[in-house]
Amino acid sequence: MKYIWHGHSFVEIHTQSGHTVLIDPLISNNPLCTCDLDTIHADYILVTHGHEDHLGDTIEIATRTNALVIAMVELADFLAQYDIQTFGMNCGGRQTFPFGNVKFVYAQHSSSYHDMYMGLAVGIHVEDSVGSIYHMGDTALFSDLKLVPYADVCFIPIGDCFTMGIEDAVIATTLIQSQHFVPIHYNTFPQIAQDPQQFKDACKKTVIIPDAGVLYPVPTRIKTI
Ligand code: NI
Numbered sequence: 750m751k752y753i754w755h756g757h758s759f760v761e762i763h764t765q766s767g768h769t770v771l772i773d774p775l776i777s778n779n780p781l782c783t784c785d786l787d788t789i790h791a792d793y794i795l796v797t798h799g800h801e802d803h804l805g806d807t808i809e810i811a812t813r814t815n816a817l818v819i820a821m822v823e824l825a826d827f828l829a830q831y832d833i834q835t836f837g838m839n840c841g842g843r844q845t846f847p848f849g850n851v852k853f854v855y856a857q858h859s860s861s862y863h864d865m866y867m868g869l870a871v872g873i874h875v876e877d878s879v880g881s882i883y884h885m886g887d888t889a890l891f892s893d894l895k896l897v898p899y900a901d902v903c904f905i906p907i908g909d910c911f912t913m914g915i916e917d918a919v920i921a922t923t924l925i926q927s928q929h930f931v932p933i934h935y936n937t938f939p940q941i942a943q944d945p946q947q948f949k950d951a952c953k954k955t956v957i958i959p960d961a962g963v964l965y966p967v968p969t970r971i972k973t974i
């Protein structure tokens with residue numbers, strides 16, 4: 750399993766099966782993103798909630814690539830009117846796809862699109878045959894984060910204002926069952942200006958600050974057999 754962070758909450762996953770899975774693909778109005786909306790490849794798109802900085806360019810990408818869009822049932826039903834392939838899930842549910850397992854977990858956040866209700870906002874846990882990631886979406890700090898299954902890498906919002914800031918995100922890392930944390934959802938617009946190095950310095954677990962657009966391996970657990 751490999752990942753590319755494209756700025757904001759946009760993460761691209763390359764699974765062991767050879768599939769490309771985009772999470773919250775924001776290309777337009779994403780200053781750190783170097784992707785081309787007309788050529789980006791996607792087999793699947795996972796969307797954490799309906800806010801425009803997360804739904805991003807999902808409709809346009811899915812229309813061109815025919816990627817299956819996996820989202821909360823209310824959001825998936827809404828997106829189906831755009832004549833794209835959708836698959837609805839709800840919080841706590843897990844489903845197996847050709848690229849691996851997807852589980853929707855709680856996030857403490859709202860979810861709407863142009864003031865229409867889009868169900869719950871979720872975090873998304875993905876595992877393939879070799880590794881796992883947990884994309885938190887947008888969320889506040891809450892104690893049930895400790896119940897989310899282990900993931901090799903956790904993508905964690907640090908921007909403040911709309912999600913956890915650095916102080917709460919550091920506390921979250923003590924609850925979450927991951928060893929590696931990648932900060933997301935910062936420096937895209939003025940309200941979420943943050944220094945990720947400050948998060949790294951305050952955190953007792955390993956923090957990776959990836960360069961946007963660069964492919965990194967998901968570090969997997971060393972198996973003792
Ligand atoms: Ni949001």
Ligand code: MN
Nearest residue numbers: 800802887911
């Ligand atoms: Mn957001």
